[in-house]
Amino acid sequence: MTFVVGIVVFALGILIAVAIHEAGHFWSARWFGMKATRYFIGFGPTIFAWKRNGVEYGLKALPFGAFVKIVGMTPQEEDIDPETGKSGADDPKAMWRYPVWKRTIVMAAGSITHFALALITLWILFSFVGIPDGSKANQVPVRVGTISQCVSPTYQYDPSTKSQKACDPNTDPKSPASQLGLRPGDIILAIDGKSIGGNQALRDELKADVGKSVTVQYKRGEQTLTGTAQIPEAQRVKSTIDPSKTADQITPDDLERGGMLGITVDIRSSDLPTLRYGAVDGVGQTASATATLVDRTFESFKQIPERIPNLFKAIFGEKRDPNTPVSVVGASRIGGELFELGDWASLLSLFATLNLFFGIFNLFPLLPMDGGHIAIIWFEKVRSWIASLRGKPDPGRVDYYKLAPLTLGVIGILGFFVLLTVTADFVNPITLK
Secondary structure, three states, rough: HHHHHHHHHHHHHHHHHHHHHHHHHHHHHHHHHOEEEEEEEEEEEEEEEEEEOEEEEEEEEEEEEEEEOOOOOOOOOOOOOOOOOEEEHHOOOOOOHOOOOHHHHHHHHHHHHHHHHHHHHHHHHHHOEEEEEEEHHOOOOOOEEEEOEEEEOOOOEOOOOEEEOOOOOOOOOOOOHHHOOOOOOOOEEEEOOEEEEEEEHHHHHHOOOOEEEEEEEEEEOEEEEEEEEEEEEEEEEEOOOOOOOOOHOOOOOHHHEEEOOOOEOOOOOHOOOOOOHHHHHHHHHHHHHHHHHHHHHHHHHHHHHHHHHHHHHOOOOOOOOOOOOHHHHHHHHHHHHHHHHHOOHHHHHHHHHHHHHHHOOOOOOOOOOOOHHHHHHHHHHHHHHHHOOOOHHHHHOOOOHHHHHHHHHHHHHHHHHHHHHHHHHHHHHOOOO
16 A cells, blocks of 8 residues: 555656646746736646636646646747737737747746755755665675575676576586575574674675685574575675676676675665764765766666666566656655655655756757757847848747657657557556565
């Protein structure tokens, strides 16, 4: 039940963010004196609506977004004002009549609200909610994540997977984890009677136990179990190497010889102490985190094309790559899991990341995104300036009808991508469990 509530809460948060996006257009347009006539949350049949100061507000049945109507946003406005009898393009308060800088602000206001939401969310996270203190990662219990059936004696990079080459169970030594029958979630307590207080302690002990048969004590649920395993020698990445360093960047100097259990360590946020920075220092942390997230967002945009084939594979039954794109459906599901786990730091971080993504994506200079409208506004300005320099008449405004094929093409590509990600999120969702 908590999982379902979490999905609803997170999806509602996204809807509110989109509604605030449209409110950004609405408020800025009204502030500059432009005529905005409608503001609705949702699409489809109207549930209820009311009018105030010449603006119709309301809620529609399909909660898939929000919209605002600003008169004269394009020169092809055909709406007739019943009060004046004028078309939107003829209205003295039509958006197109205002200076370029004001129109730019109005069109960018939606993305600005997303950026503001992201910054506020991150500031609250760092200042008051707190984040897991990663510097204490070596002081928390060693919890088993994934398990390998074997251990590769040498470290090799695999270009096909862009990661360390997988071991060969037919030729490489059987992993101690496999010998012991470890399962995800088990906690390593001791090796040969020596308490294991964290991942570094485990690494140190395995380095000393290479080639030995050792007794491993571990906890599974409420049970304490014991088993014996032979520790093979393997080439492994030193613990001092930056974890953000990718597999293809690992050099021989980054490697050492030591023992391996054949597991990944699952460090859960709930295991780590919480670190809060306070309101002042939280500002600096927010700025640093935002810079990192922006960089990752642009990197994710570049990686989308190469990850689309993996989405098709996931739809047809292959294991879902956790790095594949997700839709709002998938993001809400992950949000629901984080809500269920009580991992508020990751939940808020996900919400901030999505808002940065929406804000940046919306500024792409393609219709129907806001960035497309901004690009046209400035194209008209530059074209008029060049015409005046040449003594030519002003060529006027861009005909949006002529751009319809390009706009429909972009809508088609986006629609296909949304359909693909939504299908994958229903058929084979990314899950934290």
